[in-house]
Amino acid sequence: MDLSRKDFLRRAGLGALGLGAAFASSRLFGQETGTAATEVIDGERVLKATAVPQSGARLISQGPGFGRRIALTFDDGPHPTRTPKAMELLKERNIYSTFFQIGQNVSYHPEISAAVLAAGHEIGNHSLTHPILSKLPEERVAYELQRTQDLIGEATGFSPVWFRPPYGAFNLKAQGALAASRGLGVTLWSVDPNDWKEPGVDVIVQRILSETRPGSVILCHDIHGQTIDALPRILDGLLERGFEFTTISGFLGAPYGTPGALPAGISPAAPLAPGIPAGEPATKDPAAAPKAVPA
Numbered sequence: 001m002d003l004s005r006k007d008f009l010r011r012a013g014l015g016a017l018g019l020g021a022a023f024a025s026s027r028l029f030g031q032e033t034g035t036a037a038t039e040v041i042d043g044e045r046v047l048k049a050t051a052v053p054q055s056g057a058r059l060i061s062q063g064p065g066f067g068r069r070i071a072l073t074f075d076d077g078p079h080p081t082r083t084p085k086a087m088e089l090l091k092e093r094n095i096y097s098t099f100f101q102i103g104q105n106v107s108y109h110p111e112i113s114a115a116v117l118a119a120g121h122e123i124g125n126h127s128l129t130h131p132i133l134s135k136l137p138e139e140r141v142a143y144e145l146q147r148t149q150d151l152i153g154e155a156t157g158f159s160p161v162w163f164r165p166p167y168g169a170f171n172l173k174a175q176g177a178l179a180a181s182r183g184l185g186v187t188l189w190s191v192d193p194n195d196w197k198e199p200g201v202d203v204i205v206q207r208i209l210s211e212t213r214p215g216s217v218i219l220c221h222d223i224h225g226q227t228i229d230a231l232p233r234i235l236d237g238l239l240e241r242g243f244e245f246t247t248i249s250g251f252l253g254a255p256y257g258t259p260g261a262l263p264a265g266i267s268p269a270a271p272l273a274p275g276i277p278a279g280e281p282a283t284k285d286p287a288a289a290p291k292a293v294p295a
């Protein structure tokens with residue numbers, strides 16, 4: 001499947017907005033999100049939302065704060081049964097989400113990734129093996145990003161334009177160019193129900209409904225049973241509050257203007273060297289790994 005720009009924009013929910021230059025404007029972007037609190041990621045003080053910092057990589061943790069739009073995102077899939085169930089619940093309500101997928105899991109379930117994209121959702125890059133990227137050498141981070149781009153591309157024909165670092169751990173200053181040189185913007189989140197800790201369905205629902213604001217980017221995981229069980233109440237509760245769901249690209253388009261574009265001054269990434277670079281966790285190339293259900 002080859003996605004034209006028009007298809008991309010439709011998928012990103014931007015068709016009716018004519019790309020919405022205002023949404024893509026870095027000035028507005030900074031205005032809407034630049035005042036957000038800072039947070040410390042692996043010892044680096046990183047603005048929660050920064051338009052094109054020194055490394056060239058664009059970082060977002062929320063969308064524009066006007067209107068009622070929000071982005072619901074699902075990390076760590078695809079899962080063989082829970083991702084399809086999430087998609088079913090979304091489809092019943094005509095809601096589009098963004099799925100940040102782990103490359104290794106895409107290699108186990110490429111048909112589910114393809115179904116996610118075919119259903120109109122956006123797919124983002126969530127690394128190959130879910131390591132703490134900020135602790136890894138450059139070659140390994142490049143490998144984690146590029147192999148995942150390749151696996152998602154092979155499974156779906158789509159090249160992600162947004163990347164979410166596992167645990168939010170990414171050294172934007174030192175590693176940002178590794179994302180930017182692949183046309184990837186960096187997405188964090190602004191609402192975190194900690195659903196992966198399985199605190200109970202009621203708690204997950206309550207946290208999301210009480211914390212969501214216009215522009216929120218909500219972090220969920222489509223590999224956990226409690227999250228899926230909570231989903232009908234989350235979706236209906238947010239709809240009842242008048243929120244409108246969009247994808248990450250629905251907020252801001254592609255991070256650097258058009259899908260595949262790079263920020264000014266950043267060269268395209270060099271091809272990966274042969275072999276798997278060192279770095280924890282040491283893994284085999286997932287293409288050669290046995291099929292497995294992710295934990």
Ligand SMILES: [Zn+2]
Pocket residue numbers: 075076126130166167
């Ligand atoms: Zn994750």
